[in-house]
Amino acid sequence: MSDSLKIGVAGLGTVGASVVRILQTDGEMLANKAGRAVELVSVAARDKNKDRGFNGADLNWCDDVLDMAEDSRLDVIIELIGGADGVALDLVKMALENGISVITANKAMMAHHGAELAELAERNDVELRYEAAIAGAIPVVKTIREGLAANTISSVYGILNGTSNYILTEMRETGADFNDILKIAQDKGYAEADPGFDIDGVDAGHKIALLSALAFDMAPNFERVEIRGIRNITQTDIAYAEELGFRIKLLGVARQTDLGIEQSVEPCLIATDRPMAAIEGSLNAVYTESNYANETLIVGRGAGGDETASAVMSDVADILRGNRLPVFGVGASQLRDVRFADMEERCVPIYVRMIVEDKSGVLADLTSILRDLNISVKSALQHSEIEQGIVPMILRLHRAKASDLTEALNRIEKLESVKETPFTMRIIEQGD
Amino acid sequence: MSDSLKIGVAGLGTVGASVVRILQTDGEMLANKAGRAVELVSVAARDKNKDRGFNGADLNWCDDVLDMAEDSRLDVIIELIGGADGVALDLVKMALENGISVITANKAMMAHHGAELAELAERNDVELRYEAAIAGAIPVVKTIREGLAANTISSVYGILNGTSNYILTEMRETGADFNDILKIAQDKGYAEADPGFDIDGVDAGHKIALLSALAFDMAPNFERVEIRGIRNITQTDIAYAEELGFRIKLLGVARQTDLGIEQSVEPCLIATDRPMAAIEGSLNAVYTESNYANETLIVGRGAGGDETASAVMSDVADILRGNRLPVFGVGASQLRDVRFADMEERCVPIYVRMIVEDKSGVLADLTSILRDLNISVKSALQHSEIEQGIVPMILRLHRAKASDLTEALNRIEKLESVKETPFTMRIIEQGD
Numbered sequence: 001m002s003d004s005l006k007i008g009v010a011g012l013g014t015v016g017a018s019v020v021r022i023l024q025t026d027g028e029m030l031a032n033k034a035g036r037a038v039e040l041v042s043v044a045a046r047d048k049n050k051d052r053g054f055n056g057a058d059l060n061w062c063d064d065v066l067d068m069a070e071d072s073r074l075d076v077i078i079e080l081i082g083g084a085d086g087v088a089l090d091l092v093k094m095a096l097e098n099g100i101s102v103i104t105a106n107k108a109m110m111a112h113h114g115a116e117l118a119e120l121a122e123r124n125d126v127e128l129r130y131e132a133a134i135a136g137a138i139p140v141v142k143t144i145r146e147g148l149a150a151n152t153i154s155s156v157y158g159i160l161n162g163t164s165n166y167i168l169t170e171m172r173e174t175g176a177d178f179n180d181i182l183k184i185a186q187d188k189g190y191a192e193a194d195p196g197f198d199i200d201g202v203d204a205g206h207k208i209a210l211l212s213a214l215a216f217d218m219a220p221n222f223e224r225v226e227i228r229g230i231r232n233i234t235q236t237d238i239a240y241a242e243e244l245g246f247r248i249k250l251l252g253v254a255r256q257t258d259l260g261i262e263q264s265v266e267p268c269l270i271a272t273d274r275p276m277a278a279i280e281g282s283l284n285a286v287y288t289e290s291n292y293a294n295e296t297l298i299v300g301r302g303a304g305g306d307e308t309a310s311a312v313m314s315d316v317a318d319i320l321r322g323n324r325l326p327v328f329g330v331g332a333s334q335l336r337d338v339r340f341a342d343m344e345e346r347c348v349p350i351y352v353r354m355i356v357e358d359k360s361g362v363l364a365d366l367t368s369i370l371r372d373l374n375i376s377v378k379s380a381l382q383h384s385e386i387e388q389g390i391v392p393m394i395l396r397l398h399r400a401k402a403s404d405l406t407e408a409l410n411r412i413e414k415l416e417s418v419k420e421t422p423f424t425m426r427i428i429e430q431g432d
Numbered sequence: 433m434s435d436s437l438k439i440g441v442a443g444l445g446t447v448g449a450s451v452v453r454i455l456q457t458d459g460e461m462l463a464n465k466a467g468r469a470v471e472l473v474s475v476a477a478r479d480k481n482k483d484r485g486f487n488g489a490d491l492n493w494c495d496d497v498l499d500m501a502e503d504s505r506l507d508v509i510i511e512l513i514g515g516a517d518g519v520a521l522d523l524v525k526m527a528l529e530n531g532i533s534v535i536t537a538n539k540a541m542m543a544h545h546g547a548e549l550a551e552l553a554e555r556n557d558v559e560l561r562y563e564a565a566i567a568g569a570i571p572v573v574k575t576i577r578e579g580l581a582a583n584t585i586s587s588v589y590g591i592l593n594g595t596s597n598y599i600l601t602e603m604r605e606t607g608a609d610f611n612d613i614l615k616i617a618q619d620k621g622y623a624e625a626d627p628g629f630d631i632d633g634v635d636a637g638h639k640i641a642l643l644s645a646l647a648f649d650m651a652p653n654f655e656r657v658e659i660r661g662i663r664n665i666t667q668t669d670i671a672y673a674e675e676l677g678f679r680i681k682l683l684g685v686a687r688q689t690d691l692g693i694e695q696s697v698e699p700c701l702i703a704t705d706r707p708m709a710a711i712e713g714s715l716n717a718v719y720t721e722s723n724y725a726n727e728t729l730i731v732g733r734g735a736g737g738d739e740t741a742s743a744v745m746s747d748v749a750d751i752l753r754g755n756r757l758p759v760f761g762v763g764a765s766q767l768r769d770v771r772f773a774d775m776e777e778r779c780v781p782i783y784v785r786m787i788v789e790d791k792s793g794v795l796a797d798l799t800s801i802l803r804d805l806n807i808s809v810k811s812a813l814q815h816s817e818i819e820q821g822i823v824p825m826i827l828r829l830h831r832a833k834a835s836d837l838t839e840a841l842n843r844i845e846k847l848e849s850v851k852e853t854p855f856t857m858r859i860i861e862q863g864d
Binding site: 306 | 450454458461462464465466467563569570571574575578579580581582583584649705706707709710711712715722723724725726727728729730731732733736738739741742743745746748749750753754755756757758761762763766
């Protein structure tokens with residue numbers, strides 16, 4: 001065996017504590033598998049005395065976490081502090097510059113600074129690994145970067161936020177409204193007191209930016225992710241989606257089209273009989289379409305201490321085994337200079353919910369506006385009143401250009417018979 | 433860049449032809465990703481003149497495939513001949529002995545001779561890779577061996593044979609009987625003229641032996657896989673399974689229990705709301721349960737030229753990148769000497785279909801026999817007659833020991849009111 005791999009763990013929240021426990025419990029098993037011992041040299045956390053389920057007495061505590069990046073004994077720092085900038089970013093940059101490899105679960109940092117950090121890692125000939133940053137335990141970085149290495153990927157999308165998927169699942173199963181389920185999720189600790197990061201799609205946005213980078217051999221570009229969350233979804237939408245044969249999921253989507261690369265996070269309708277539709281509760285899932293492998297779907301736990309630590313430890317195992325990989329699948333100098341699509345030009349099938357007066361001629365007014373903008377209706381649904389004389393009108397539209405749709409909906413909203421701003425969701429079809 | 437990686441392709445069926453096309457089309461892209469060029473040095477196939485969709489004029493054809501193993505220029509031989517023994521095994525052994533790495537899609541050879549070949553590869557310090565041997569395009573070897581490296585896996589199971597899954601899906605969707613669907617599948621080319629290898633579970637048996645080896649750090653042991661196929665499944669089973677909340681899937685299952693390792697291929701009932709139940713048609717899927725990652729499911733195309741070639745090429749990419757891995761996750765000398773469970777001792781929940789006389793007292797007779805053997809009934813279903821005075825009686829049993837169940841069914845079969853040998857299927861529950 002060669003020298004042991006010397007590790008520092010920065011940040012001892014749920015994930016960091018799991019990583020330390022796994023290193024203590026299974027370090028030897030891992031060393032047997034990899035042919036190299038692994039040694040936990042130091043840890044850093046704000047509170048030394050908190051009970052984290054492991055014996056911390058023998059650990060070497062680092063009072064200033066940035067000192068860890070100056071510790072010449074270390075081969076790898078596992079960064080589990082979090083935050084796009086601040087001390088996490090400082091630590092990672094210093095570590096890479098000092099020739100220390102980094103494993104991180106920090107999606108925000110990787111989504112915002114991934115290209116710069118990849119370049120830094122490469123220049124200093126060290127590894128920068130982030131299997132835990134996208135979908136918890138699911139080895140999605142490994143699947144795309146290695147498993148699909150010979151493929152040209154045309155699209156990647158996924159259920160990337162467990163909190164949002166849990167809320168949508170509960171809404172469908174219980175019939176309760178969004179705000180009530182959110183409140184229950186907060187009480188149970190499944191959603192944060194400030195839930196916007198999850199339910200407004202920012203977290204999924206960081207993750208799809210990373211998936212997109214891996215799929216399309218480019219630097220992550222979070223700014224070019226168009227983001228919408230799930231706050232406006234109602235029981236009406238869930239019921240009509242089901243009637244149309246769909247289930248509603250908050251999806252991060254990245255695809256290569258003739259117009260360029262489209263990146264978004266948005267609530268989508270996906271056919272009920274597709275496996276992705278069956279991914280319920282806090283599970284995550286990532287789907288890819290590529291030229292040779294065709295379709296792949298990977299499903300698993302997207303959060304949780306042990307689950308996320310499992311992904312961190314797979315990066316440790318790779319480094320132990322001496323496996324080297326460029327951060328986004330190709331060398332930093334070869335990352336593609338891609339063109340992003342103008343999202344106003346995007347053409348996708350659309351679900352529209354309108355709240356209208358229940359009187360004759362309304363559908364004719366709506367469809368004539370759509371027809372004037374060359375948007376065709378695949379089906380229209382209208383059932384019971386939600387209040388006296390007011391009904392939801394649900395339209396399923398064939399592929400419509402986003403700018404045409406916006407114009408049509410502006411005109412529709414001005415109709416006297418239309419009572420609310422129309423609400424739209426993308427429909428995902430096979431091949432999207 | 434270092435010297436190019438020099439490859440020979442042995443066997444130019446659907447998969448081999450795809451591999452050659454991908455090397456010709458995407459070799460440069462792969463070289464850019466991996467930092468090393470790849471060069472197709474020679475090919476071997478029985479028929480030189482067949483149209484395979486690529487330009488074979490510039491290829492160096494090897495008349496005797498075994499000569500390939502003596503070609504000192506080669507770094508890697510991709511073995512796509514097939515068959516557990518014979519020329520494929522001879523070629524692979526010679527190649528490994530001569531210091532040439534091997535990539536293979538040959539599940540039968542790996543299931544029967546995996547341990548010996550792993551030892552040979554290790555002794556000669558070369559790679560033996562088989563990502564394409566288990567589930568086509570799905571990177572399942574990579575997921576288990578690398579992605580879950582730090583986990584202790586408790587069970588792995590999957591839909592591993594696309595032909596069988598296609599037949600079961602069509603039976604459920606069309607209501608037609610097994611033999612009719614098999615005939616249609618044969619006419620369409622989805623099933624072989626001699627379909628036993630697929631529908632009797634042998635193919636899935638090879639694959640679960642390999643998954644089991646990867647999951648439990650042991651040598652593959654195909655002899656210890658208990659195998660049953662899908663020939664006896666009827667529309668009655670499909671309908672009653674659905675009524676009980678299950679879908680029928682032919683699963684390869686390996687799990688670690690207190691009694692030892694259980695390995696089987698058998699038709700199983702799996703709850704309709706689990707993602708595995710939604711894997712229809714020719715798709716494959718592999719599920720794992722482990723101590724940290726918890727549950728993971730990977731889904732994709734288990735067959736097809738390009739799909740299987742995608743997995744072969746991921747092995748090529750790994751070797752191009754210089755990544756080294758022990759064949760079954762640990763070194764050949766460290767493979768666990770495991771205990772296999774006596775399958776007669778196995779305790780799983782069971783579905784039983786009996787064909788009985790429609791008269792009073794039958795259920796009492798059946799349940800008293802079961803009670804005498806300490807087997808308890810969770811639910812019993814009996815609906816319409818299938819012929820005058822004859823009905824199917826469906827029992828869902830709580831966990832029952834296999835030997836007790838066998839004894840009970842022997843006694844039940846002797847009852848005058850029981851008209852056919854009872855048919856049983858395992859029920860998969862969460863945590864199995």
